[in-house]
Structures are given as structure tokens and as C-alpha cells.
Amino acid sequence: MEIKQLEYFVATADHGSLNRAAERLYTSQPNVSKVIAALEKEIGVQLFKRNNRGIELTEHGKMLYGHASSILKSSDIILSMVQKQTHRSFSVSGYQSSLIARFMAEIYESRKNELNLEYREGVVEEITDHVAEHISEIGIVYIAKDQICCFRHILGHKKLEFHPLFQRGICVYIGSKHPLYNRDSIDFSELTDLKFMQGKEDFFAIEHHIEKISGGTAHLENLNTPFYTNSDYMIHNLLKNTDICCMGIDLVSKEYENQGIKALKVNNCQHFLTLGYVNRKKDELSEESKMLIEKLVRYNKSL
Structure with a gap:
């Protein structure tokens, strides 16, 4: 055909x-x-x-x-x-992240008029597919420790590699209208009292590990999730204008505070999430990929 x-x-x-x-x-x-x-x-x-x-x-x-x-x-x-296409291109896939968005903007500024940039958002399956299909050079993901072996097995079929960078825990994002906005942290036992927004179905989503990392204090089926969206714009508006919150990796961009959004640390939460990047086997990283990875590592060390 x-x-x-x-x-x-x-x-x-x-x-x-x-x-x-x-x-x-x-x-x-x-x-x-x-x-x-x-x-x-x-x-x-x-x-x-x-x-x-x-x-x-x-x-x-x-x-x-x-x-x-x-x-x-x-x-x-x-x-x-x-x-x-008149310039070199640099394309990355990852989660919804204001931190990576900031770093991509910095890379653009340093390579202005020399480089075309793309950033695609998605869940783990979409991110890895983008890399495998040459849509993106690298994919930024975070995976729970006990899923890394399974994750590497999946990547093997796609001829990809996972390179761990560092480990983090989780946090809960809330806006200024949330009753807990003046708090700095929250206990696992309080999660069931909150209202969460739910994104795309993802086998590797943080929520699936709540029961294990909380020692049985919190259960996925007991979380109140009245809102579903995969829109970054909607997420920001819900956080700023309602009492709905969302869960994420404890790697928070300072720009959130300027928007009236803060991240509550979850008390006694182990660093069970491994953040790293995925690339195609035997492919060399571009200078821009190395730059983005270095920015992530440096930011993590500054926290």
C-alpha cells in the first residue's frame, strides 16, 4: 500500500x-x-x-x-x-514537570538560533515509546525501587537502557485555598482525608505504592479522587483554585511557590523512587542531553 x-x-x-x-x-x-x-x-x-x-x-x-x-x-x-528543519533538534519526553520545563528553557536560551527543541509529556509507556521510536532522544522517568527489575525487562524488548541518577520520596502539592496550606508536611495517615486528582492510568504510578511505603497506613482504594485530568493546565488551575491536591516526586521547582502552590513533604517517607533517564542502546548522548541530566543532578544535590 x-x-x-x-x-x-x-x-x-x-x-x-x-x-x-x-x-x-x-x-x-x-x-x-x-x-x-x-x-x-x-x-x-x-x-x-x-x-x-x-x-x-x-x-x-x-x-x-x-x-x-x-x-x-x-x-x-x-x-x-x-x-x-534548518537546525539541529533536541527532543525529550517526560512527565508534567515545571522543573524540567525550566531547564529546557535554559537550554533554549543557551542554544538560541542553533537548536530546535521539543518536550513531550506522557506516562512511562508513552515516554519509552517516544524514545524507542526516535521521537525523543531521551526520556526522564522515576520508577519505584521494587519495579526497576520489571522496568528493565520491558525496556529490553524496546532496545532501551535505564540510567539511574538519584532517589527521592514523594510529596503532596496543594494550593493556597487548601486548608493545610500553612503546613510544611503531612503524615501518611492523613492522605485519606484529602481530595486527589487522578491522571492517566499508569502501571508505574506513585499511587500504586502507597500501601507498601506507608506500612499499611494508607491504601490506594481509600484515596478520594473526585477529579480526573491529564492536562497540565487543568492541574495547575485545580491546585490554585480548589482544595484538590496531587501527588508527585519530592523534586519541586521553586517556581511553584510563586504561583501559590507548595509541596508538603510526607513524613517518614523513604526515598523509594529512582529518577533517571532512558535512551536507546549504544546511542551517544548529545551535549544538550548531558546538560539536562547535569541540571537535574545538581538541583537534587541543592535540596
């Missing part, structure tokens, strides 16, 4: 006519008919049927249309990216 075949198929479906599709594609009607016939033969189904108004999609054609349109859009994006 070729991109050209999908282009002819979508154009014919959009215009409902082989002649109008040919005009749109700057080719002849017999050529469009030939390409469509070749596509139907290749996939083994009829895509169009004739009626009094011209031609229309069959049920198989309707099923293919959405996927074909999506593929063509992605193809256009790829071509646009390649054609506009």
Missing part, C-alpha cells in the same frame, strides 16, 4: 466522483480508476459503489477512510517537519 493510493482514495471519497478527484489531483480519470482498482485488489475489498449521484463509499470504504485521512495528515506533518 502506498501513500499515493491513499491520496487517490481520499480525494475520490471527498469529491464523490472519479472525474472531480482527477481534477483535484491533476491527473486523468482513467489513472485515478486504475490506482483505486489496484488498492481494492491489494486489500481484497470493494471501496466504492456506484449510484445515481456518482459513487459512494462501501462499508469497507468507510472503515478505511478515517485511517487513511489520519495517515495522510501524519505524512504531511512529517514532510513539513523535514522541510522546515
Whole structure:
């Protein structure tokens, strides 16, 4: 199957006519008919049927249309990216993080007009997929100690490596409207009294380890989670304007305080999360990757 075949198929479906599709594609009607016939033969189904108004999609054609349109859009994006690429690129995937956002901004400032930068947010599976698929050079993740062995096994299938940097515990982010805003810390036993927002389902999410690290004091099923979102913008607004809080790694950017958001340390919480980076096996790190990693390590030492 070729991109050209999908282009002819979508154009014919959009215009409902082989002649109008040919005009749109700057080719002849017999050529469009030939390409469509070749596509139907290749996939083994009829895509169009004739009626009094011209031609229309069959049920198989309707099923293919959405996927074909999506593929063509992605193809256009790829071509646009390649054609506009005038500088080196540096792409990172990771969690929603104001700290990494700040470091990426600093890297941009130091490489202005020399580098195109990208930062993609996601859960562990998405982050590692981005690296494996060459969308990102590295992925920044944190994994619970007892899951590292499983994590490395998963990475092996994707031909990736995990490089630990340091270990941290967890904290609870709250805004100025939260009744505990004047506190500096919280006990595990108090977590069930709070309202949490829940993000994307993630096998490696912090919440899955609450019972173990709290010594049985707190249980995942007892946490009150009235709000679901995977939007960083929504998370910030909920923290600033409601009594809903969220859980995260105890590696907090100072910019949060300027936004009326603070992080409560969780008392007696061990450093059970290992923060590190993922990259493709045998790939050398760029200077920008090394710079980002160094900034993370230095910041951790300053806390």
C-alpha cells in the first residue's frame, strides 16, 4: 500500500466522483480508476459503489477512510517537519514537570538560533515509546525501587537502557485555598482525608505504592479522587483554585511557590523512587542531553 493510493482514495471519497478527484489531483480519470482498482485488489475489498449521484463509499470504504485521512495528515506533518528543519533538534519526553520545563528553557536560551527543541509529556509507556521510536532522544522517568527489575525487562524488548541518577520520596502539592496550606508536611495517615486528582492510568504510578511505603497506613482504594485530568493546565488551575491536591516526586521547582502552590513533604517517607533517564542502546548522548541530566543532578544535590 502506498501513500499515493491513499491520496487517490481520499480525494475520490471527498469529491464523490472519479472525474472531480482527477481534477483535484491533476491527473486523468482513467489513472485515478486504475490506482483505486489496484488498492481494492491489494486489500481484497470493494471501496466504492456506484449510484445515481456518482459513487459512494462501501462499508469497507468507510472503515478505511478515517485511517487513511489520519495517515495522510501524519505524512504531511512529517514532510513539513523535514522541510522546515534548518537546525539541529533536541527532543525529550517526560512527565508534567515545571522543573524540567525550566531547564529546557535554559537550554533554549543557551542554544538560541542553533537548536530546535521539543518536550513531550506522557506516562512511562508513552515516554519509552517516544524514545524507542526516535521521537525523543531521551526520556526522564522515576520508577519505584521494587519495579526497576520489571522496568528493565520491558525496556529490553524496546532496545532501551535505564540510567539511574538519584532517589527521592514523594510529596503532596496543594494550593493556597487548601486548608493545610500553612503546613510544611503531612503524615501518611492523613492522605485519606484529602481530595486527589487522578491522571492517566499508569502501571508505574506513585499511587500504586502507597500501601507498601506507608506500612499499611494508607491504601490506594481509600484515596478520594473526585477529579480526573491529564492536562497540565487543568492541574495547575485545580491546585490554585480548589482544595484538590496531587501527588508527585519530592523534586519541586521553586517556581511553584510563586504561583501559590507548595509541596508538603510526607513524613517518614523513604526515598523509594529512582529518577533517571532512558535512551536507546549504544546511542551517544548529545551535549544538550548531558546538560539536562547535569541540571537535574545538581538541583537534587541543592535540596
